[in-house]
Amino acid sequence: xxxxxxxxxxxxxxxxDKKEVERVIGFSNGTIPMATSPITIASKQDTEKLVFNSTxxxxxxxxxxxxxxxxxVIAKGCDTRNIVTHIIENQVKRDQIYIIGVPCKGMINKxxxxxxxxxxxIKFDEDGEILNVESSSKKEKLNKKDYLRHNCSLCQHRxxxxxxxxxxxxxEEQIIDVPYPDVEKIAAMxxxxxxxxxxxxxxxCIRCYACRNACPxxxxxxxxxxxxxxxxxxxxxxxxxxxTFHFLRAFHCAGRCTDCGACVEACPMEINVRDFTxxxxxxxxxxxxWEAGLDLTKxxxxxxxxxxxxxxxxx
Amino acid sequence: xxNPYLPYPVRIDNIEIATEDKSLKTFKFVFINPEDEKxxxxxxxxxxxxxxxxxxxxxxxxxxxxxxxxxxKFTVFRTGVVTSHLHNMKVGDIMGIRGPxxxxxxxxKLENKNVVxxxxxxxxTTLRSSIIYMLDPANRKKFKNIDVVYGARSPGMLxxxxxxxEWEKRDDINMHITVDGTNDTSWKYHxxxxxxxxxxxxxxxxxxxxxxxxxxPIMIKFTQPALVALGYKEHQIIMSLENRMKCGIGMCGxxxxxxxxxxxxxxxxxxEQLNKTPKEY
Amino acid sequence: MKFxxxxxxxxxxxxxxxxxxxxxxxxxxxxxxxxxRDLEKDMLPDMTCNDSVMSVKSVLFPQTEKILFASLNExxxxxxxxxxxxxxxxxxxxxxxxxxxxxxxxxxKMNFDTDDYRDPYWCDAYEATTFVGVGINKPGPFDFSTSxxxxxxxxxxxxVLMADLDDAxxxxxxxxxxxxxxxxxxxxxxxxxxxxxxxxxxxxxxxxKNISSHIDSSKLKDKTVLELHEAPFWxxxxxxxxxxxxxxxxxxxxxxxxxxxxxxxxxxxxxxxWDTCMSPLFTKHATGHNPRDSKTQRVRQRxxxxxxxxxxxxxxxIMCVGCGRCVKSCPVxxxxxxxxxxxxxxxxxx
Amino acid sequence: xxxxxxxxxxxxxxxxxxxxxxxxxxKFVEVVxxxxxxxxxxxxxxxxxxxxx
Numbered sequence: 001x002x003x004x005x006x007x008x009x010x011x012x013x014x015x016x017d018k019k020e021v022e023r024v025i026g027f028s029n030g031t032i033p034m035a036t037s038p039i040t041i042a043s044k045q046d047t048e049k050l051v052f053n054s055t056x057x058x059x060x061x062x063x064x065x066x067x068x069x070x071x072x073v074i075a076k077g078c079d080t081r082n083i084v085t086h087i088i089e090n091q092v093k094r095d096q097i098y099i100i101g102v103p104c105k106g107m108i109n110k111x112x113x114x115x116x117x118x119x120x121x122i123k124f125d126e127d128g129e130i131l132n133v134e135s136s137s138k139k140e141k142l143n144k145k146d147y148l149r150h151n152c153s154l155c156q157h158r159x160x161x162x163x164x165x166x167x168x169x170x171x172e173e174q175i176i177d178v179p180y181p182d183v184e185k186i187a188a189m190x191x192x193x194x195x196x197x198x199x200x201x202x203x204x205c206i207r208c209y210a211c212r213n214a215c216p217x218x219x220x221x222x223x224x225x226x227x228x229x230x231x232x233x234x235x236x237x238x239x240x241x242x243x244t245f246h247f248l249r250a251f252h253c254a255g256r257c258t259d260c261g262a263c264v265e266a267c268p269m270e271i272n273v274r275d276f277t278x279x280x281x282x283x284x285x286x287x288x289x290w291e292a293g294l295d296l297t298k299x300x301x302x303x304x305x306x307x308x309x310x311x312x313x314x315x
Numbered sequence: 316x317x318n319p320y321l322p323y324p325v326r327i328d329n330i331e332i333a334t335e336d337k338s339l340k341t342f343k344f345v346f347i348n349p350e351d352e353k354x355x356x357x358x359x360x361x362x363x364x365x366x367x368x369x370x371x372x373x374x375x376x377x378x379x380x381x382x383x384x385x386x387x388k389f390t391v392f393r394t395g396v397v398t399s400h401l402h403n404m405k406v407g408d409i410m411g412i413r414g415p416x417x418x419x420x421x422x423x424k425l426e427n428k429n430v431v432x433x434x435x436x437x438x439x440t441t442l443r444s445s446i447i448y449m450l451d452p453a454n455r456k457k458f459k460n461i462d463v464v465y466g467a468r469s470p471g472m473l474x475x476x477x478x479x480x481e482w483e484k485r486d487d488i489n490m491h492i493t494v495d496g497t498n499d500t501s502w503k504y505h506x507x508x509x510x511x512x513x514x515x516x517x518x519x520x521x522x523x524x525x526x527x528x529x530x531x532p533i534m535i536k537f538t539q540p541a542l543v544a545l546g547y548k549e550h551q552i553i554m555s556l557e558n559r560m561k562c563g564i565g566m567c568g569x570x571x572x573x574x575x576x577x578x579x580x581x582x583x584x585x586x587e588q589l590n591k592t593p594k595e596y
Numbered sequence: 597m598k599f600x601x602x603x604x605x606x607x608x609x610x611x612x613x614x615x616x617x618x619x620x621x622x623x624x625x626x627x628x629x630x631x632x633r634d635l636e637k638d639m640l641p642d643m644t645c646n647d648s649v650m651s652v653k654s655v656l657f658p659q660t661e662k663i664l665f666a667s668l669n670e671x672x673x674x675x676x677x678x679x680x681x682x683x684x685x686x687x688x689x690x691x692x693x694x695x696x697x698x699x700x701x702x703x704x705k706m707n708f709d710t711d712d713y714r715d716p717y718w719c720d721a722y723e724a725t726t727f728v729g730v731g732i733n734k735p736g737p738f739d740f741s742t743s744x745x746x747x748x749x750x751x752x753x754x755x756v757l758m759a760d761l762d763d764a765x766x767x768x769x770x771x772x773x774x775x776x777x778x779x780x781x782x783x784x785x786x787x788x789x790x791x792x793x794x795x796x797x798x799x800x801x802x803x804x805k806n807i808s809s810h811i812d813s814s815k816l817k818d819k820t821v822l823e824l825h826e827a828p829f830w831x832x833x834x835x836x837x838x839x840x841x842x843x844x845x846x847x848x849x850x851x852x853x854x855x856x857x858x859x860x861x862x863x864x865x866x867x868x869x870w871d872t873c874m875s876p877l878f879t880k881h882a883t884g885h886n887p888r889d890s891k892t893q894r895v896r897q898r899x900x901x902x903x904x905x906x907x908x909x910x911x912x913x914i915m916c917v918g919c920g921r922c923v924k925s926c927p928v929x930x931x932x933x934x935x936x937x938x939x940x941x942x943x944x945x946x
Numbered sequence: 947x948x949x950x951x952x953x954x955x956x957x958x959x960x961x962x963x964x965x966x967x968x969x970x971x972x973k974f975v976e977v978v979x980x981x982x983x984x985x986x987x988x989x990x991x992x993x994x995x996x997x998x999x
Binding site: 318319320321322324347366367368369370371372373394395398408409410411532557558559561562564565566567568569570571572573574579591592593594595596 | 858881885
């Protein structure tokens with residue numbers, strides 16, 4: 001990753017130096033272990049602050065809307081797919097965005113690593129495929145591949161699908177035979193067990209909306225949960241209201257979600273809200289052969305009429 | 316101690332359409348429990364939460380005056396969920412009122428002073444309350460000259476028209492009624508925006524003159540320089556703010572400007588106070 | 597000062613016994629950490645809890661609380677007349693809370709119990725609650741509570757402060773409420789005052805020494821609101837913020853709320869829900885005008901409230917107890933310690 | 947949408963999408979009859995129901 005950081009800094013420096021972009025959006029080191037924070041850089045001196053590592057799990061496509069002038073953004077494979085969706089949906093213009101693509105070997109599952117320790121992690125660094133993690137009571141040397149986020153372990157688009165420059169060598173794509181084992185596992189349960197699964201999934205939700213706000217696709221000026229006339233959903237902790245928020249938000253991402261995992265990354269309660277979105281991603285693939293954000297020239301399935309639509313109601 | 320969230324039950328006693336476009340209605344409420352009226356003892360300039368069970372609450376300035384007994388009045392602009400619902404309610408319907416809330420115009424400080432009241436559009440409610448209060452025979456002698464500049468888009472958009480024309484006839488109050496424009500050839504008052512009428516007609520400031528302003532942000536913005544030009548100092552300009560509110564008692568946290576809470580420390584502030592706080596209103 | 601020794605072998609039995617008088621709350625381990633929950637039958641407070649994801653504030657101030665109700669059935673005499681939801685007068689005890697959370701309760705009290713108004717929901721719950729705290733022997737790396745007027749063995753806001761001595765608890769009884777709770781548990785083995793005081797002193801010093809994180813808020817008081825408000829650094833601080841409500845919801849001192857009505861058929865309920873200054877809706881007027889329309893304005897509001905307005909209003913320090921929850925939970929790692937540093941060291945250039 | 951709700955454990959027969967033109971009165975009646983029969987067979991819904999009080 002170190003060479004990649006150097007490359008990112010060089011590219012950013014050049015872009016700012018030649019005034020090709022007004023700002024570069026990237027990641028900076030966080031104030032606590034296993035944290036990085038989105039940052040915007042306008043001066044070439046500040047490019048030293050840019051970093052990139054396995055903790056950059058957020059999706060910077062979330063920061064590219066409503067920016068003035070041309071900006072550069074650092075993007076992993078899933079993030080570039082999200083940018084494609086943004087371009088298709090007319091949220092940004094291709095020529096406003098300079099994409100610094102980063103071929104990605106996956107981001108780490110912070111919750112899973114934290115769960116190895118009784119106390120707080122005080123030190124984290126990575127050395128190639130090895131993660132060195134330390135708390136005040138113990139040290140662990142971990143293989144990164146065992147601690148990938150779930151979406152990264154099943155990712156088939158690690159390389160950016162759209163970019164102006166790559167900040168590293170392309171990586172080998174994973175061959176995944178069963179891309180949706182999690183969805184299939186839930187589908188195999190009976191209806192009441194499935195219901196129980198989703199009830200349990202969201203039970204700790206505090207409705208902070210971090211999942212929604214970390215999601216680049218959730219850019220509606222007024223989200224349906226915030227609408228008051230008419231009010232679609234109650235605002236309290238009623239379970240039905242909480243679940244309605246989750247499944248409707250997921251539905252609004254149907255055919256658009258690139259499974260970047262930012263929603264789960266952001267959730268302070270470590271809720272795997274991807275259990276909602278992944279079902280829709282699988283349906284998009286099964287019914288329409290569609291994976292979001294791969295092609296600038298194709299309209300997404302929910303936005304196009306086709307005489308051979310597999311849904312029976314349309315006939 | 317009383318529960319400050321629990322509204323007093325009231326019955327809608329009368330509903331008047333206040334403006335020609337029907338976007339404003341004046342609601343007259345009577346308290347279902349007569350003893351609640353005493354508890355709801357208020358000063359001109361305060362507001363209350365109109366509370367409709369199952370719909371919500373909305374903070375509205377009290378348009379009736381403390382010297383008017385037996386009822387309370389509110390003039391409400393139809394805009395959101397609660398006000399739309401209220402506009403569809405009928406005489407005899409039961410709802411709630413929570414208050415009185417907030418501070419009021421500084422009546423003690425205004426004694427023996429000249430008072431200039433400046434209002435625009437539908438922000439004339441607490442100003443009406445204030446004028447009725449000052450004109451009350453028991454109070455009129457406490458104040459020196461009273462000037463009122465009040466403007467609306469058109470004659471039909473002026474609130475409390477009958478009262479305005481009555482006041483115009485009196486000699487203990489100087490009315491400067493204005494409209495932005497009108498085709499009505501019989502219109503016998505001013506034409507022009509409030510700031511301009513203020514500049515032309517409001518009395519010049521001396522240390523015994525205070526101005527109370529209530530109106531839309533754009534009017535306030537342009538009236539301030541007019542008042543400054545007339546010699547008003549920051550502490551002589553008194554304004555009433557509106558911010559989004561929920562609790563009305565300084566607890567829910569949303570209406571603050573700096574450390575001041577508009578619902579409890581306000582809504583009435585002098586320009587001098589406001590100039591020390593962030594302009595988050 | 598009264599001290600009581602509790603053999604851990606007797607702990608469970610004693611806590612169980614207190615249920616005759618008290619409804620119990622305490623830390624419970626769940627999927628992603630500890631939560632302070634209503635302890636149902638057979639549940640004990642999990643005393644291994646180092647710190648909880650959510651603070652103790654929900655005991656007095658639930659995230660959703662029904663406050664009033666009314667019948668909308670016009671056939672009923674009292675239709676459309678709102679009434680308070682009856683208050684359960686049973687005594688409550690929160691067992692195993694951390695001293696910084698108890699300090700937070702004291703800060704929140706300033707908002708809900710004022711000279712002008714008393715919030716009956718919060719205050720009634722507060723008066724019915726006994727706070728049984730436990731000192732933190734090994735503070736975590738994000739605990740900066742000694743910089744915020746509390747600390748791992750601070751007594752502020754507690755009725756009992758216990759020290760965990762491996763096989764026993766040593767309890768310092770701080771109030772009559774605390775004394776009553778200990779009696780209800782049957783914990784009555786009095787410990788020597790002098791020795792206990794000395795022991796607490798050693799534990800406190802040891803724990804405070806372990807605190808590695810500090811902030812300096814000393815200069816904030818003397819700055820003007822406007823110089824901080826208009827300072828140039830807010831856009832940078834706010835850039836990464838996604839405007840979720842995590843920081844405000846995990847914060848033990850954030851008290852802002854929303855009031856919402858719901859109606860079904862002939863029954864109306866009024867609820868209050870936690871609200872967050874991070875949401876644009878928090879301040880949006882019905883007209884569409886929003887005094888804090890931009891992300892920067894909202895982020896600034898949160899930090900200005902905690903680190904400036906609160907100081908100016910109450911002169912009781914900052915509105916932060918140094919628990920570190922927001923630091924750990926923020927999805928984009930906005931760190932109040934860094935923001936405090938920037939604000940505290942800011943000097944307006946001319 | 948139907949698939950997602952079903953995936954969450956809501957019975958499939960409670961959810962129906964139909965495309966009916968305003969001129970297709972007969973079809974509308976048929977569809978409504980069919981749905982009501984299916985839902986009646988399922989009995990009252992217990993999931994995703996808001997508990998007021």
